[in-house]
Amino acid sequence: MNLPLADAFQRLGALDPAPLFVLSLLPYLAFLWWARQVQAFPRLALQGFRLTLLFVAVTIVAAVVAERTYGQQLADVDPLHGGAEAFLTLSNLVVLLGFRTGPAQTLLPGSAAGNSERPTGSEPPAAAQVNKS
Amino acid sequence: MHALSLPTWWIHITSVLEWMLAILAVQAYGRRRREGGWRWLALAMLPALVSAMAACTWHLFDNSETLKGLVVLQAGLTALGNGALALAAWNLFRQQRNAAGEKPL
Numbered sequence: 001m002n003l004p005l006a007d008a009f010q011r012l013g014a015l016d017p018a019p020l021f022v023l024s025l026l027p028y029l030a031f032l033w034w035a036r037q038v039q040a041f042p043r044l045a046l047q048g049f050r051l052t053l054l055f056v057a058v059t060i061v062a063a064v065v066a067e068r069t070y071g072q073q074l075a076d077v078d079p080l081h082g083g084a085e086a087f088l089t090l091s092n093l094v095v096l097l098g099f100r101t102g103p104a105q106t107l108l109p110g111s112a113a114g115n116s117e118r119p120t121g122s123e124p125p126a127a128a129q130v131n132k133s
Numbered sequence: 134m135h136a137l138s139l140p141t142w143w144i145h146i147t148s149v150l151e152w153m154l155a156i157l158a159v160q161a162y163g164r165r166r167r168e169g170g171w172r173w174l175a176l177a178m179l180p181a182l183v184s185a186m187a188a189c190t191w192h193l194f195d196n197s198e199t200l201k202g203l204v205v206l207q208a209g210l211t212a213l214g215n216g217a218l219a220l221a222a223w224n225l226f227r228q229q230r231n232a233a234g235e236k237p238l
Contacts, residue, residue: 020209027218075136
């Protein structure tokens with residue numbers, strides 16, 4: 001079995017995945033940061049995506065407990081493994097429900113109160129009224 | 134496949150099924166709103182799905198030490214997928230801004 005792909009896979013397995021998991025947290029926080037500012041983003045779905053952070057936190061604690069108490073990796077301590085993963089089942093459910101029940105209508109112009117990042121348009125307000133369709 | 138109890142398997146399978154349905158729900162949401170950006174978000178959710186399948190495959194083989202590459206694959210795809218999610222959300226934010234620019238409130 002000296003397939004080049006198998007060799008590459010073996011070398012891949014020698015790497016430590018932990019830093020990659022830690023690194024992946026940064027773009028996820030950026031994702032939440034932008035998603036929060038999208039008015040049409042269903043709020044319930046956003047809560048679900050935030051719950052994924054809770055899953056990550058619980059997983060880290062469970063992994064430490066598995067290592068210290070049982071001297072095993074989390075995946076080999078079934079109750080801890082299943083218990084932690086259940087938080088992902090919950091958060092994915094909330095994401096799913098959020099998009100299934102999310103509002104389909106765009107907010108009417110003017111109803112988005114407190115939008116301070118509005119560009120200073122050159123058009124007079126009357127033109128904006130005509131433009132709306 | 135006995136490293137995981139039946140309840141733990143169901144928890145895993147349910148998570149993956151929910152994620153698949155969520156991808157479809159995001160697409161449907163975009164169709165309802167007639168906004169293209171949501172399709173990119175749905176697409177950006179795919180790496181995490183592949184990542185989950187890598188993890189489940191590893192569990193299927195009793196978390197075998199020789200298949201540890203699957204865990205690295207899972208981690209890499211998670212990082213990639215989260216980056217894609219960030220880009221997709223930024224794109225939605227950008228489109229919202231552009232739309233606001235065309236129709237001043």
